[in-house]
Amino acid sequence: MxxxxxxxxxxxxxxxxxxxxxxxxxxxxxxxxxxxxxxxxxxxxxxxxxxxxxxxxxxxxxxxxxxxxxxxxxxxxxxxxxxxxxxxxxxxxxxxxxxxxxxxxxxxxxxxxxxxxxxxxxxxxxxxxxxxxxxxxxxxxxxxxxxxxxxxxxxxxxxxxxxxxxxxxxxxxxxxxxxxxxxxxxxxxxxxxxxxAPLTISHEKKDSQELKQGKKPSIGDLFNTPQIAKQTILLMVMTTVQIAGYFGMMNWLPTMMQNQMGISQNNSSLWMITTIVGMSIGMLVFGKLIDTIGPRASYGIFLICSAIAVYLFTFVQSEITMLFGGALMGFFVNGMFAGYGAIVTRLYDSRIHSIANNTILNVGRAIGGFSSVIIGMIMDGSGIPMVMIFLATLYLISFAAMMMIGGLKRSSYQQKTEPVSLVTE
The missing domain is CATH 1.20.1250.20 (MFS general substrate transporter like domains)
Structure with missing residues (x-):
């Protein structure tokens, strides 16, 4: 690089x-x-x-x-x-x-x-x-x-x-x-x-005019047109699923494995380490992909594979498959986290980059954090297989949300990666 x-x-x-x-x-x-x-x-x-x-x-x-x-x-x-x-x-x-x-x-x-x-x-x-x-x-x-x-x-x-x-x-x-x-x-x-005067990208005429008029960036800028509001809400759905899946995987799966397979606490800790390694490799690969083939294809691949990997983890029956399955699941499930900062900085004007990144991710954190409670309730009522189906379904919902966001196709996305002039007053 x-x-x-x-x-x-x-x-x-x-x-x-x-x-x-x-x-x-x-x-x-x-x-x-x-x-x-x-x-x-x-x-x-x-x-x-x-x-x-x-x-x-x-x-x-x-x-x-x-x-x-x-x-x-x-x-x-x-x-x-x-x-x-x-x-x-x-x-x-x-x-x-x-x-x-x-x-x-x-x-x-x-x-x-x-x-x-x-x-x-x-x-x-x-x-x-x-x-x-x-x-x-x-x-x-x-x-x-x-x-x-x-x-x-x-x-x-x-x-x-x-x-x-x-x-x-x-x-x-x-x-x-x-x-x-x-x-x-x-x-x-x-x-x-x-x-x-905040920076603005010159190809955004409306934002440049607002800058010249002295309009201060605000959270309302994330919803100031129906199209932008839709984009913001759909990205919040995606980050909510991202956080919910992460919390579900890291907070509950070690306990599930101890109960279902009799895995010791030490081995569940080893699982967490291999899963984190898988996550890190997934982030590096996803970061390369999103710059190369664009976000729609990258997220499409990872979201579908996340749904499959989470569901297949239900069939883990040995410590070896547990470690391999955890690394593979971490690769896809949390590898996508690397992409949100990249696409938000493309989809929103530079004058509201901090607002957009912080608002979208932290709304996802606040809502997605409740997944631990929901998973606990599902475990009590239906068992581990239903938990994994629940998590897999979340990734399919995120996939549907991603497909409705404009500007993520490779052609339109890469147009925004061309050098742009930064206007200051």
Whole structure:
């Protein structure tokens, strides 16, 4: 992947990718400390589950709030602010005297995490050639998987010695990224002018006129015409399925395997590792595909294969097939995650990139997060095969939504990857 980036641009993109990895590093700390938190605060299952729910609500609020700020003002400044917010809120959990304070701090941390994602993609989209954005977006997704693995390693080494509270002190790590950005990365020309007038792509006449008239970017821009509103809603459906499938796979399948096959906890952990490896490879492949054959064909292949892979996992009968099936399922199911940042930056004007990315993904997070509850109810009432049919059906619904989104065919999509002039006032 050859790109003519300056040294400063390379540093900016690299820092944005690393920052995205620290998101998952912080979020996953909760998974590894949950049992200790339940024991210390004597929480019920509902009270414990509320911690994750509150975090997701914080992500939704942060995505909307910081997305608007980033598109109206200086993206890099707002980006660094999101890192500071979730870093400090995560570390302050060390001092949480009660579950009430834990809820508050997780909500604040969620605000920062929800804001960071779309701004990072928007910053990268302003630097990276458009016909390479799929591959860069895939690296952004892989960074999240690396963050999850790093979280597991940190927990394995330090949890017993420092306790669950000490684990959250590692949440200060993103501050190193902030310091790096502050002292080693200079503002790109687009960032220097962003506070005065957001960038706009010149082939969008309407948006250029709105810019000249001083209209500020807002969430309403995602719904300002019937066509754009339809596109936004359909993308929200797709991201909801994406998150629902991920949560269903990572939260419930290890438990299913332990119950159905008598798989030990250690082997289910090995399954998670191979699945994450499959996810990472899938993201890299999908990023290449979307830049090469376009999003409609790429998503069509991966969505259909996801439905098939999830359903076939029902027939797993041995540890070998379990590991292979998990890697294959992860390859398709979460490989697609790499593409959303790329297509959103094509389908929406650059003046609302942060808003579009943050709003669409975090609505998907908020709604898709309820899949764990739905899957639990299906398991209680109908068993594992019905759960897998439910998940497979979700991917078929996402496929139908994708087919209704205009501008995803290779011909129309690649027209938007041609160099465009950026208008500043």
């Amino acid at each position: 050859v790109m003519n980036l300056t040294k400063n641009q390379f540093r900016t993109v690299a820092a944005a990718i690393v920052a995205s990895g620290t998101d998952d590093l912080n979020v996953m700390f909760l998974s590894f400390s949950m049992s200790s938190i339940i024991a210390e605060f004597s929480l019920s299952g509902g009270q414990a589950g509320l911690i994750a729910t509150i975090t997701n609500l914080g992500m939704l609020f942060g995505g909307l709030f910081f997305g608007v700020l980033a598109d109206r003002y200086n993206k890099m400044t707002v980006f660094k602010s999101t890192l500071i917010v979730f870093s400090l809120a995560t570390a302050l959990i060390f001092f949480a005297p009660s579950v009430g304070w834990l809820y508050v701090l997780r909500f604040i941390a969620g605000i920062g995490v929800g804001g960071e994602y779309g701004i990072a993609l928007s910053i990268m989209a302003g630097i990276v050639p458009a016909n390479r954005m799929g591959r860069i977006s895939s690296l952004n997704g892989v960074a999240g998987q690396v963050g999850s693995i790093a979280s597991a390693l940190v927990a394995g080494v330090f949890l017993s010695a420092l306790g669950w509270r000490g684990l959250f002190l590692f949440g200060l790590f993103p501050l190193l990224v902030v310091l790096y950005l502050q002292f080693f990365v200079k503002a790109e020309p687009s960032e220097e002018h962003q506070a005065v």
